[in-house]
Amino acid sequence: MSKIWVVAPTRLPLVLRRCHACASERFRSSGKFRVNANHKLIDAWLLALCTVCGETTKLTVLERLHVRSVRPDLLDLLHRNDLGLAAELLQDPVVRRRNRIALDWDNAWRLDTGGSDQLEGEAIEVLVRFAARIPVRPVRLIAEGFGLSRAEVERLITEGSLVSAVCLSGRLSGDFTFTLKR
16 A cells, blocks of 8 residues: 655744844744845845744845846745745755754644555555655654654664665655555
8 A cells, every 4th residue: 555645834934043132042934025226236135033022033035136137036026025935945055054044843844644544454655745845753754644652653663664765763854755564
């Protein structure tokens, strides 16, 4: 039997960065952008609000670029405060490195198992697809998908009943498959 599970975001992740006003470390992205053009140069920032005090921080998206070098469709998305663009930019490693931020995906994703999560038959092969680059522990996904405890999933891995070509003990953010033998 073969199944497909999808890990999908439910909201934008929290941005981990220290607030200069209250020393909190979490910001919620509003999905809004600020664009500033100075003659022929353009800057763009993604705005995020501190979860404690509401102070705004700007995450640099474009910095001192010549206006003509920016794609017109990107400029349009920035001006329209496109939520999809905000999600894409938050996951962009270059943007995260430039702004020295990390993302907190806790309670920002869901697992869609496509209905029945019963352990039926001899062997079940599951393809796990990620709709976004969400780092999640496979053990947690498997436990949630089948309604098992994490300890039970670890036991299944140890005894060889749960196998995969990837390491199931760390975090993954890309598609993978596993087989559960009963």
